Amino acid sequence: MSAGRAGQTRPMTGGFLAIILFKYFKAIVFALFGLAALHLSRLAGADSLAELARFFRVSPEREIIQQFASFVQRITPGQAIGIGVVSIFVGLVFGAEATLLAFRVGWSTYFTLVLTACGIPLEIYEIFQSPAGVRRYLLLAVNAAILVFLWRRRNEFRDDFKGAVSEGNREASQASTSSG
Helix, strand or coil, X not given: CCHHHCXXXXXXXXXXXXXXXXXXXXXXXXXXXXXXXXXXXXXCCCXXXXXXXXXXXXXXXXXXXXXXXXXXXHCCHHHHHHHHHHHHHHHHHHHHHHHHHHCCCCCXXXXXXXXXXXXXXXXXXXXXXXXXXXXXXXXXXXXXXXXXXXXXXXXXXXCCXXXXXXXXXXXHHHXXXXXX
């Protein structure tokens, strides 16, 4: 690293900013879903459509509330708590990904690459289970784009990456010329 660049950081690219914002958005959505599931665990098994409608501040006559009420009736409080805890954990992982990328931790791109790649098979499975709807395809496309972008820029946060590679190449060439 040159002396002129010591202490300076390059501005973060728009692609990284978009990924960070997307990961924070997913973290918030999963955390809110988890908190709602934990709150609704008290309603699981209960047949109070009015309580559910009041929680969401909507009319009990809405079809989506009636469908959700039938779902809540089918799950046990333990299952609702499990869904809530897992959802909060997933939200924390997405938040960690975004934070590590925002702080430019050297291995954060690899961390995000691995976790994003692990989610792709689940998204493909969901598409096969229910091919109608644009949301699943859109999420798959966004995550695939994130994978491609991060793969191409995976070493961007490693300050000494270029210097270490050039020093290693220089040392290797010196070693080969001195031994021959």
